[in-house]
Amino acid sequence: xxPYNFILLPxxxxxxxxxxxxxxxxxNNIPMDGKPVTESHQGKGKINSVDAKAGKINLSHGPIASLxxxxxxxxxxxxxxxxxxxxxxxxxxxxxxxxxxxxxxxISKITAAx
Numbered sequence: 001x002x003p004y005n006f007i008l009l010p011x012x013x014x015x016x017x018x019x020x021x022x023x024x025x026x027x028n029n030i031p032m033d034g035k036p037v038t039e040s041h042q043g044k045g046k047i048n049s050v051d052a053k054a055g056k057i058n059l060s061h062g063p064i065a066s067l068x069x070x071x072x073x074x075x076x077x078x079x080x081x082x083x084x085x086x087x088x089x090x091x092x093x094x095x096x097x098x099x100x101x102x103x104x105x106x107i108s109k110i111t112a113a114x
Contacts, residue, residue, distance in 0.1 A: 041066045041097040052084040079108045
């Protein structure tokens, strides 16, 4: 093998590893701190039931325009069980949803309705 082949082979391999990144024309939504950008959605609702142990809450909520959801009653998981420490059935709340998996939303913030 000729001496320059020892230089060209690693350079060719390095160039090939860069191709998938160059071919991806989607914007990179991961900022410098390495945490993905997470869009949140705001809602208002009334608590029907709370299962603090399971980290779940059942809400009747109004429309959530940013998700194109009509008002409905549904169960949600929370991103942190501590969010359920001071809430109770019958309470009206404002809440924030984040997408934790494709099409799966969890409540990341709960405050008493104003």
